[in-house]
Amino acid sequence: MKLYNSLTRRKEIFIPRFGNQVSMYTCGPTVYHFAHIGNLRSYIMEDVLEKALRYEGYDVKRVMNITDVGHLSSDADEGEDKMLKGARREHKTVLEIAKYYTDAFFADCGKLNIKTPDVVEPATNCIDDYIEMVSTLLEKGYAYPAGGNIYFDTSKLDKYYVFNDFAEDDLAVGVRDDVEEDNNKRNKADFVLWFTKSKFEDQALKWDSPWGVGYPGWHIECSCISKKHLGEYLDLHCGGIDNMFPHHTNEIAQSESYLGHEWCHYWFHVHHLNTNDGKMSKSKGEFLTVSLLEEKGYDPLVYRLFCLQSHYRKGLVFTWENLDNAAATYNKLLSRIAGLNPDTGATPNLEAAKAYQAKFQKALDNDLNTSMAITSIYDVLKGKDLDDATKLFLLEDFDRVLSLNLVQAAAKVRAAGKTAAASGSDEYAIHAPADADPVLAEEVNALLLLRYEARKNKNWAESDRIRDELKARGIELKDSKNGVNWTKT
Ligand SMILES: [Zn+2]
Numbered sequence: 001m002k003l004y005n006s007l008t009r010r011k012e013i014f015i016p017r018f019g020n021q022v023s024m025y026t027c028g029p030t031v032y033h034f035a036h037i038g039n040l041r042s043y044i045m046e047d048v049l050e051k052a053l054r055y056e057g058y059d060v061k062r063v064m065n066i067t068d069v070g071h072l073s074s075d076a077d078e079g080e081d082k083m084l085k086g087a088r089r090e091h092k093t094v095l096e097i098a099k100y101y102t103d104a105f106f107a108d109c110g111k112l113n114i115k116t117p118d119v120v121e122p123a124t125n126c127i128d129d130y131i132e133m134v135s136t137l138l139e140k141g142y143a144y145p146a147g148g149n150i151y152f153d154t155s156k157l158d159k160y161y162v163f164n165d166f167a168e169d170d171l172a173v174g175v176r177d178d179v180e181e182d183n184n185k186r187n188k189a190d191f192v193l194w195f196t197k198s199k200f201e202d203q204a205l206k207w208d209s210p211w212g213v214g215y216p217g218w219h220i221e222c223s224c225i226s227k228k229h230l231g232e233y234l235d236l237h238c239g240g241i242d243n244m245f246p247h248h249t250n251e252i253a254q255s256e257s258y259l260g261h262e263w264c265h266y267w268f269h270v271h272h273l274n275t276n277d278g279k280m281s282k283s284k285g286e287f288l289t290v291s292l293l294e295e296k297g298y299d300p301l302v303y304r305l306f307c308l309q310s311h312y313r314k315g316l317v318f319t320w321e322n323l324d325n326a327a328a329t330y331n332k333l334l335s336r337i338a339g340l341n342p343d344t345g346a347t348p349n350l351e352a353a354k355a356y357q358a359k360f361q362k363a364l365d366n367d368l369n370t371s372m373a374i375t376s377i378y379d380v381l382k383g384k385d386l387d388d389a390t391k392l393f394l395l396e397d398f399d400r401v402l403s404l405n406l407v408q409a410a411a412k413v414r415a416a417g418k419t420a421a422a423s424g425s426d427e428y429a430i431h432a433p434a435d436a437d438p439v440l441a442e443e444v445n446a447l448l449l450l451r452y453e454a455r456k457n458k459n460w461a462e463s464d465r466i467r468d469e470l471k472a473r474g475i476e477l478k479d480s481k482n483g484v485n486w487t488k489t
Contacts, residue, residue: 001056001365003049004313006163006244006267011367014266016235022053022060023230025264026117027222027239027247030067031101032086035108037288037303037318038273042240044304045270045312045368047114049238051401052364062117063229065221066105068098068124069205084204094204098122108290111300113403121225123216127207129224130216133258134193134209142257146184148197150211152253154189162252163244163267191250192217219250226264227255234264241269270312276319288318296320297468301404302327308370308402324472330404332439335446336381337395337410338417340388348393352385356394364401373402413446416453428452429483436488444475444486 001014016022026046029035035043053060068083086097106116134150137143142156154160182192196214206213226234239248248267255263275288286292290300306326310316356379363372380386380394395407420428430448432441447466454462467477470486478485 001052002367003266003268004367005265006269007265012266014236016058017233020058022058022235023233024050024053024060024062024236024238025222025226025230025234026062026064026237027243028064028066028120029101029105030082031098031105032082033101034287034289034291035105037290037293039240040108040112040114040290040303041273041307041316042238042270043109043114044112044307045370046238046268047112047403048308048370048401049236049268049368050115050117051403052368055364055401056361061119061230063119063121063226064117065225066098066102066120066122067218067221068094068102068122069215087204098124108300111290111294112304113301113405115403119229121229123221123225124205126221126224126228127209127216129228130194130220131209133220133224133227133254134211134216136258137193137254140257142254143193144186145211146186148212149184149192149214150194151185151190152193152250152257153186154191154253155187157253157257160189160249160253161245162249189246191219191246193220193254219247220254222247222251223255223258227259232259232261232263236266236268237264238268238270241271244269271315273307273316273318276317293323294465297465297472298323298327299330299465299469302330305330305374305404308374308404310371312368312370320472327469328443328473330406331443331447333377333381333404333406334409334413335442337392337406338413338446338449339442340391340410342388342392342411342414344387344389346387346389348390349387350390350393352383353390353394353397356380356383356386357397360398370402373398377402377406409450410446412453413449416449419456420449420452427481427483431483431485433487440488444470448477448484448486 002011003014004010005012026043029039050060050062083094083097086101087094090097092100102122109116134143137152138145138150141153143150143152145151194209194211194214194216196209196212206215226237237248237251244267252263290303293300293303302323303326306318306323307316309326309329356376359379360373360376363369363376366372376398377395380391380398383391386394392407399405399407428448430445432444436444447470451463451466454460454466470477474489476487476489478487
């Protein structure tokens with residue numbers, strides 16, 4: 001697999017250090033608020049990367065931290081403590097906030113079919129590890145105490161700005177004007193490894209350390225949690241591009257100074273999701289979360305498809321119109337897959353499948369070209385040399401990486417169609433407008449069958465979601481004794 005490596009600024013063939021074992025680390029969320037869909041774009045693309053590696057036969061061990069302490073609002077060491085801010089906002093303790101938003105994060109991940117990493121480690125679990133690493137950095141002369149805190153001395157490194165040729169002025173990035181500078185730092189780029197003195201008198205979580213009662217800096221978390229679970233060498237480190245500096249730069253500084261050798265060779269960074277207002281988290285004042293997508297009637301997997309349709313190294317513009325287009329694509333695929341017959345009794349033709357699998361893998365191998373990988377779905381649906389059993393086999397095979405659940409959703413459509421037919425009543429006869437476009441009619445049909453099934457199971461939320469999704473596409477429904485009529489507005 002060829003991947004773009006942010007460290008070397010070119011595409012490289014990915015070769016793990018130990019045979020087919022891949023150690024993979026992902027910076028997890030700071031659990032003080034709901035994740036917005038821009039953050040989740042990174043987790044979706046990292047999930048695809050992990051699954052692509054597994055698809056290609058690698059044995060992946062993936063670790064993620066949960067930041068529940070020490071992350072200040074500027075990403076550098078200034079600003080407010082994010083966890084304290086969340087706790088104050090909601091009149092809860094820091095631990096309650098951490099628990100609540102950790103659960104919310106994984107619930108969102110579940111809806112987006114993001115696999116939970118093999119190891120998930122809250123930062124507050126690893127205090128002894130931070131103390132050990134900070135002590136060693138002090139012994140080796142890479143750190144110094146000042147004003148009660150322990151700082152990393154960036155002047156001790158030959159090259160600190162590993163990802164880019166940042167000028168010193170770039171350090172101002174992410175630092176707000178109203179944030180005062182820390183005069184304890186010997187060099188502007190130095191950062192805190194351990195806080196004892198801080199302006200946060202009400203810091204809830206504090207631990208004993210050789211330097212006094214305090215708490216760890218944000219960056220040290222990832223260096224220690226990675227080492228704890230993945231050892232001295234890491235194959236692949238992922239994160240959003242906004243983590244590249246200062247967070248990942250600082251992780252490398254700490255880890256390599258501590259270890260005395262290169263730590264991680266491949267760095268995978270996912271670019272921003274932007275809205276038309278240029279912001280990543282909000283659109284017209286609405287905070288963009290998975291729950292908001294659901295409230296507006298979108299299946300979260302439509303958002304996953306939206307992300308997969310573009311390359312992870314390109315900025316992606318989020319608009320509701322763009323999401324509608326992704327929903328239309330999703331439903332088109334769904335209705336076409338529902339038209340395949342799973343009960344032919346034929347076994348898949350694995351020989352014929354090979355060429356399709358090879359093309360799919362080639363797309364992934366080309367720096368995770370997910371939009372090209374999605375065209376493989378169309379190739380399969382059009383494949384003249386493939387019977388339905390082989391088509392379904394291939395679609396399931398690709399879904400090990402893409403995780404769009406198209407085959408399962410299509411099976412539900414078929415089952416609902418059968419139930420509707422067997423009911424012998426008009427209860428769910430679908431009446432389309434006479435001049436309806438046949439392709440559109442087929443998509444709407446598939447969705448209405450899913451809605452029928454949902455209503456039968458008294459799953460009103462799902463039934464409403466489908467109605468809203470159709471409404472978002474200009475389709476109005478009218479239920480009656482004789483079934484459902486739909487019109488296009
Ligand atoms: Zn990190």
